[in-house]
Amino acid sequence: MTATVARPRADARPAPVLHGYRFELVKLLSQWRIRLLLLACWIAPAAFVAVVSLQSSLPADTVFGRWMNATGWAGSLVVLDFSCSWALPLLTALVAGDVFAVEDRLGTWRHLLVAVRSPRRIFVAKTLASLTVILLLVAGLTASGIAGGLAAVGNRPLAGLDGHLLTPADAAGTVLLAWACALAPTLAFAAVGLLGSVALGRSPMGLLMPALLAFVLQLAQLLPLPVAVQLALPSHAFLAWRGLFTSPAQAGPLLIGLVVSLVWAVVATALAYLLFLRRDFTDLTYDGSGRRALVAGVLPLAGVVALTIGVIAVATPATGTGIEKVKLQDSLATAYSHLYRLQTQELHRPDVPEAQLQATASCDKGDSLVVDEGPGNDWRCVVSWHVPGATAVGNAIYQLDVTADGRYVADGDGPKEVNGYFQVRTPNGDAPNPLWQFDGNVDLLTSTTKE
Amino acid sequence: MDRSPAVRGRGIRKSFGDVVALDGMDLDVGAGQVHGLVGPNGAGKTTLLGLLLGLAVADGGSLEILGTPVGRTLAVPEGVAGFVDGPGLYPSLTARQNLSALASLRRYDAGRTTGVDDALEQVGLTDVADDRVRGFSLGMRQRLGLAAALLTTPRLLVLDEPANGLDLAGKQHVHRVLTGLAAEGTAVVLSSHRMDDLAALCSEVTILATGRVVFSGPLSKLAAESGELDYRLLTSDPEATRRLAAETPGLRVVPGRDPGQRADADIVVRGPVPALDELVVRLVQAGVALRELGPVMTPLEAAFLALTGTGAEPAQTDQEDL
The missing domain is CATH 3.30.70.250 (Malonyl-CoA ACP transacylase, ACP-binding)
Structure with a gap:
């Protein structure tokens, strides 16, 4: 006769999400790779900014790099620009791209399921834990970059991308806001990492998905794509924060970039969730499925891109590449006015308000056979302004290298005493003539009437 | 009080695509019984253990665990513990951290659980409690997996090849723990290729071949047959x-x-x-x-070879089963 046991009252309850979250966090933080990343993110930016800011050779090819020895806030923005290009996609790949796959590698899915008793809660706990670690990494990059800059250079005004000066308080707020804006595309890439981790199992392709996506998008952003396509890419917000550093702020592309990033974050997370719930955990040999990843992951996200392009094309006035002659002229003239005023201050000349300068610019791309539109390093502009106290109109020539994302570098081409290279003595030490070379940013979204 | 067997299965069927893993098998396991599962690779042992742990549900038939019918995945009652295809352990955590995390997940309060330290002591791992599992041998991992199951003070313990990699001392620890649990009324379902372990521990065995039961009953009956x-x-x-x-x-x-x-x-x-x-x-x-x-x-062993028709020595490996 078979012995018997007392009948239990009910099925085992699933583990609380909070407990699962804590467990996932412990697992993540116990990995040496995550610990090293945290350490690097909290220390390396400060060291980099502090060292580079004190050098005479600055990373002028990076936005705000040429201002690193003028203000402590520029260093954090250089870190932000670099992070948006490489660090953040890689960090999301290493954290979110592995959070599910690690259970496949260790063969612990069955153990975890028996312990938690709810795939839904496992998904939520893992997602929240990886999100927490990513936020810690981003917080480290932010705090470390700012701390390094302020310690090495100091809390000084920052010249924006239209040359206007932000007070230290404004600079602090805007820098923090820029980092906050970078969180949205970071979430999008993290969601893609989750999707890759779920869809491809222990395959290294899952881990690489965010980095691979970032690489592909960076290549795409080098191309003179239509504005609607550029703004529909989830990585656009990694660039659009630059619009915060003009006055008025270029809010349109930034808001669209944020919305697109968040849509990607939601859609990719939802796809990962659905794939995860459908998974058969009794299949020990599960190693992801390329076909499944294509059908359930890549195709829906491609659909999101197509839909977003359509919505942006219909809802916004922008056409073409968004880089137009008039916009470039306006941007250059504005930046020149602000920086001219800065130059007069640094040269201890009488202050000249921008309104008095009445600066204008006239630009031409290539020769007469080339249409004056789009990115390229063959833009040549002449800035004209009214010299204070004289009836004469001053002229200065600039060569512009304009990239597809709207950023340009203006390189002074004479006259030498206006926009040539010479050192000016500032209260913080010698610095290059601010009118020699400077960065600017064109709002891709605004519409202008062509000349 | 309503009382029922620890496990009662009737006509259990489970397929994976075209592969039939379990083909109408019956299973009865009483409280306090150590029940062995034997069968060649692919016989359906792991599938059955997965059903008992709630990792999957049967396609047909009925299965009651601790008196509760199991109708959906992960819906087994409290008191079921164990592992299949090896214990799930996290190498970057210490033995104590692995067990503490599990205890936290299952919300075990002090009043109804064996403590982490007690569990470690029972399986003889107290000395390495704060060592990372990364450096553990296979046998130590098996014992830690058993300790994890002990945390729940289980009424049904499901173990897949728990003796893999165990040295003599480890084997004695495990045998002592399992016989102790059985003496306290816990039902133990044990899958193993090691006939000496099964013969030493089990009061009843079920021999599976291609998803079907070819023998089920006490070892004495098996010897007679x-x-x-x-x-x-x-x-x-x-x-x-x-x-x-x-x-x-x-x-x-x-x-x-x-x-x-x-x-x-x-x-x-x-x-x-x-x-x-x-x-x-x-x-x-x-x-x-x-x-x-x-x-x-x-x-x-003789019955295994005769009833399963394998005609070869039982495997001594921990190869994955179906």
């Missing part, structure tokens, strides 16, 4: 032993051995136990000293 077994004899006079064995009714010498090569060579005979008893009497009467006498393989 095993029929003629091979026995190895070592005597002082092999020649005389061969002659006497050949003359004993119901007994025959298994060929393939050449007793002439070694003076102390053993002899294998096949026959029922009464015939073997008769041979012993005749050896004594003939003045032949009997030095060793024992079955070549245990009744369980």
